[in-house]
Amino acid sequence: MKVWILGAGQLGAMLRHAGMPLDIDVCPVALDSTEIPAPGADDIISPEIEHWPDTPATRALAEHPNLVNRTVFARLADRLTQKQLIDSLGLATAPWREVDESITVGTLYQTLGKKVLLKQRRGGYDGRGQLWLKQADNTALPDDWRGAVIAEQAIAFDEEVSLVGMRDAQGHKVFYPLTLNLHVDGILTASISPLPRLATLQAQAEGMLGALLDALDYVGVMAMECFRLGDRLLINELAPRVHNSGHWTQAGASRSQFESHLRAICGLPLPTPTVKGLTVMINLLGVHRDDRWLTIPAAELYWYGKEVRPARKVGHINLCLADANAFAAIRKTLTPLLSDGYEQVLAWVADNIGAN
Numbered sequence: 001m002k003v004w005i006l007g008a009g010q011l012g013a014m015l016r017h018a019g020m021p022l023d024i025d026v027c028p029v030a031l032d033s034t035e036i037p038a039p040g041a042d043d044i045i046s047p048e049i050e051h052w053p054d055t056p057a058t059r060a061l062a063e064h065p066n067l068v069n070r071t072v073f074a075r076l077a078d079r080l081t082q083k084q085l086i087d088s089l090g091l092a093t094a095p096w097r098e099v100d101e102s103i104t105v106g107t108l109y110q111t112l113g114k115k116v117l118l119k120q121r122r123g124g125y126d127g128r129g130q131l132w133l134k135q136a137d138n139t140a141l142p143d144d145w146r147g148a149v150i151a152e153q154a155i156a157f158d159e160e161v162s163l164v165g166m167r168d169a170q171g172h173k174v175f176y177p178l179t180l181n182l183h184v185d186g187i188l189t190a191s192i193s194p195l196p197r198l199a200t201l202q203a204q205a206e207g208m209l210g211a212l213l214d215a216l217d218y219v220g221v222m223a224m225e226c227f228r229l230g231d232r233l234l235i236n237e238l239a240p241r242v243h244n245s246g247h248w249t250q251a252g253a254s255r256s257q258f259e260s261h262l263r264a265i266c267g268l269p270l271p272t273p274t275v276k277g278l279t280v281m282i283n284l285l286g287v288h289r290d291d292r293w294l295t296i297p298a299a300e301l302y303w304y305g306k307e308v309r310p311a312r313k314v315g316h317i318n319l320c321l322a323d324a325n326a327f328a329a330i331r332k333t334l335t336p337l338l339s340d341g342y343e344q345v346l347a348w349v350a351d352n353i354g355a356n
Helices: 010-022 056-062 072-077 079-088 105-112 196-215 257-266 291-295 326-337 342-353
Strands: 002-006 025-029 044-047 096-099 115-120 130-134 149-153 159-167 173-175 179-184 187-193 220-229 232-239 278-285 299-303 313-321
Touching (some): 010 025, 010 257, 025 056, 044 257, 072 079, 079 196, 079 232, 096 105, 105 115, 105 149, 159 196, 159 257, 179 342, 187 342, 196 220, 196 232, 278 342, 291 299, 313 326, 326 342
Parallel strands (some): 002 025, 002 044
Antiparallel strands (some): 096 149, 115 130, 115 149, 159 179, 159 220, 179 187, 187 278, 220 232, 278 313, 299 313
16 A cells, blocks of 8 residues: 655654554655656555645646545635634634735724734744734734735633544544643644543534534544633634644554554544553754653654754654653753753643642
């Protein structure tokens, strides 16, 4: 069985790794590849990203009849049509407006409040492509952003959570536990799952993501990022692919999100994964590799082999813990091996898992 991945970043590499035990030949293709792939008639195509440039290489995969979820990507890659889908299903999301040529900043403040977030309709991940409009600062609406962004009301959320779920071609759906996420400067920096205190929100989250999966007739893994406001969830964004907040499943579940995605798109059995234990994922952002990380018994390092640049995702460490208290010793060892700023990240983890 052969699966071609449209894109050859770290997600494509981890999908390739996940396919090996199942004898699935996973072939990531770089978006800027000068070699044109030639998938066979029975091969399967799955992107690692929602949008891609139009080149001979990407066209060879995107136009193949076995591109899974063909109609989904354009719909979810554009935040306007993504929001319209969420609204059409009656699912909760932040109040928002399309920013067209006629709208004024005064109208946005009047309808959405004194603080409004502009988001580029396409792209703009990890905090990029966003701009805050603040009435108190008399922030202007950039003319060249009209028609290219949506505006969202500022949400005073309690915390950010995400749900990773998967669906097969017969409509069978399974889900991982909700994940608690920490973002720093718009970039996912740490995740924790499962947390008992989030279990009361699991059914609500599964109902929301399940409705989206069914409405799209989706096959594979999808991630849903949410704001928690008390006992209520608001959908922030959707990712029709494997997702950074699901990396913890590589260490903390009997089947990773990457294997789950391959099983779903290849028509293999898709039972509910068994959760092994409390798992923490730490994103490595703009730091150089340090093999002393490997001296920590519980640490599972995934290094992407990318050029190190400030704030760039270059790897992650998963920690599957016997209990919350096991993190205390790990924190003491790991903190001096990471750059400034990670002390606060590890403190956030300790606070949320109740580590002594």
